[in-house]
Amino acid sequence: MDPEPCTLQDQFGGIDIYLFDQLLRGRIHPGMRVLDAGCGPGRNLVYFLRSGYDVFATDADQKAVAAVRRMAALLAPAFAPENFRVEPVEHMTFRDGFADLVISSAVLHFAADDTQFGAMVNEMWRVLKPGGMLFCRLASTIGMESRMKPLRHGRYLLPDGSERYLVTETTLMSVTGQLGGTLIDPLKTTVVQDQRCMTTWILRK
Numbered sequence: 206m207d208p209e210p211c212t213l214q215d216q217f218g219g220i221d222i223y224l225f226d227q228l229l230r231g232r233i234h235p236g237m238r239v240l241d242a243g244c245g246p247g248r249n250l251v252y253f254l255r256s257g258y259d260v261f262a263t264d265a266d267q268k269a270v271a272a273v274r275r276m277a278a279l280l281a282p283a284f285a286p287e288n289f290r291v292e293p294v295e296h297m298t299f300r301d302g303f304a305d306l307v308i309s310s311a312v313l314h315f316a317a318d319d320t321q322f323g324a325m326v327n328e329m330w331r332v333l334k335p336g337g338m339l340f341c342r343l344a345s346t347i348g349m350e351s352r353m354k355p356l357r358h359g360r361y362l363l364p365d366g367s368e369r370y371l372v373t374e375t376t377l378m379s380v381t382g383q384l385g386g387t388l389i390d391p392l393k394t395t396v397v398q399d400q401r402c403m404t405t406w407i408l409r410k
Contacts, residue, residue, distance in 0.1 A: 218251025221310045221342055223393070223405045228252070232338065232389070233306055240304035242294045242329050243312030247273040254280040261304065265293040295324035303332045307339050311403075314344035316370040318358035323380075330384050333410050338389065345372045345404040347394040365400040377406050386410055 217225065227233050235257040241249055244262035246269055253260050254277055264270050270291045277284045292298060294312060307329045316322035333339055346353045346361065353371060354362040361371045374392060381388060386408035394404040 216252060216255065219248035220252055221249055223342060224249055224308065224310065224340055227338075227340065227407070237305040238303065239306045239308065240299065240332060241308045241310075242297065242325075242332075243309060244273055244289070245269050245311075247276050249308055249310055250276070251280065254284070260284065261288045261290075261299065263290045263292050263294065263297055265291070267291050295321060295328050297328055297332055299332045301331055302334045302337075305334055305337045307333050307337070309339070309341040309343070311342055311344075313341060314369040314371060316359070318360065318370070320358075322359060322370055322372075326380060326384070330386070330410065335410055337410050339386070339408045339410065341406040341408075342403060343372060343406065344369050345374070345377070345394060345402050347374050347392070347404055348396040348402045363401050367401075369401070372404070377404070381406075381408060384408065384410075 238259040239253050239261065241247070241262040244250065244264045247262065250260055250262060250273065260277070260281070262270070262273050270289050273289045274286050277289065290298065294309070309329060313322060313325060316325060329339055349364070352364045356362055356368065359370050360368055362368055377392060389407045389409050390405070392404055392406060394402050396402050
């Protein structure tokens with residue numbers, strides 16, 4: 206078993222600050238089943254692995270999933286490697302209503318177009334339990350609408366020169382209604398000067 210954490214970095218890793226806010230507000234608690242959809246190397250999973258959560262994750266990148274499996278082997282050796290799967294967000298193999306919390310942190314803006322974005326969101330919603338929480342942090346146009354150059358199919362050229370799939374406030378509110386979800390918090394957007402806007406979108410199913 207990994208030694209007890211001695212620093213905040215040990216305990217929480219590189220957790221998204223807005224996900225950490227949900228922990229502080231008591232909306233996420235031990236015993237919940239957590240699914241990180243598009244987990245990358247697992248920066249949002251350190252605390253959950255250490256703290257008795259039932260943790261699962263997916264990513265299309267085999268190397269990322271391998272890194273999460275290695276981390277889990279150190280922090281929570283009881284977890285089976287099969288908890289962490291190489292599969293894209295839009296085609297997950299978990300059953301309907303599987304997770305209490307689905308995390309999507311800096312993933313949805315890599316969608317190729319409107320169709321893939323919709324497929325990713327619908328799949329995360331499918332695997333979320335009724336009453337569960339969908340936590341999304343994604344790039345948007347909100348707060349820098351005039352600086353984003355629309356290209357095609359929901360993709361934009363950002364001021365920093367990168368190209369991303371971006372949502373608008375109207376899009377997020379429309380999708381919320383289509384899903385039948387409820388906003389837990391108002392949309393919150395951080396504007397990174399001359400670069401991008403990152404919006405936090407949190408729904409209850």
